[in-house]
Amino acid sequence: MRVYYEDTDAAGIVYYANYLKFFERCRTEWLRALGCSQVELAAAAGIQFVVSGLQVEYRQPARLDDELRVEARIVELRRASLSFDQRTLRGATVLATARVKVAAVEIRTLAPVRLPAILLVALGTPQRSSALDPAI
Numbered sequence: 001m002r003v004y005y006e007d008t009d010a011a012g013i014v015y016y017a018n019y020l021k022f023f024e025r026c027r028t029e030w031l032r033a034l035g036c037s038q039v040e041l042a043a044a045a046g047i048q049f050v051v052s053g054l055q056v057e058y059r060q061p062a063r064l065d066d067e068l069r070v071e072a073r074i075v076e077l078r079r080a081s082l083s084f085d086q087r088t089l090r091g092a093t094v095l096a097t098a099r100v101k102v103a104a105v106e107i108r109t110l111a112p113v114r115l116p117a118i119l120l121v122a123l124g125t126p127q128r129s130s131a132l133d134p135a136i
Helices: 018-033 038-045 117-123
Strands: 047-058 069-077 081-090 093-106
Touching: 018 038, 018 047, 018 069, 018 081, 018 093, 038 047, 038 117, 047 081
Parallel strands: none
Antiparallel strands: 047 093, 069 081, 081 093
């Protein structure tokens, strides 16, 4: 992704909160690449994901017009949540890292629900509940 003027502060440096948008976009595109878009999960399974935990470390600034790469890797899979390690890079330089936990919730009640089978299949994970940690 490219850094646009709207992503920066008055000094032309990416505003710290915008890294959260970059991380969110990465996870959304990751889901889409698995064939599980957020719109389809909402319609078919009645779920959405909410961020339930976040830890960010800012290492170096990104600047206006930089070309960035944002990555996501699952580090924990539970019955109703996923935790990701994410990072934003400019070339080989790591600019920001994050540990992001997202929970699956029922759209109307926002109550935690199991990850949908379609997502587990896409991840190549057994669908039996005993294969997943029971904690949320």
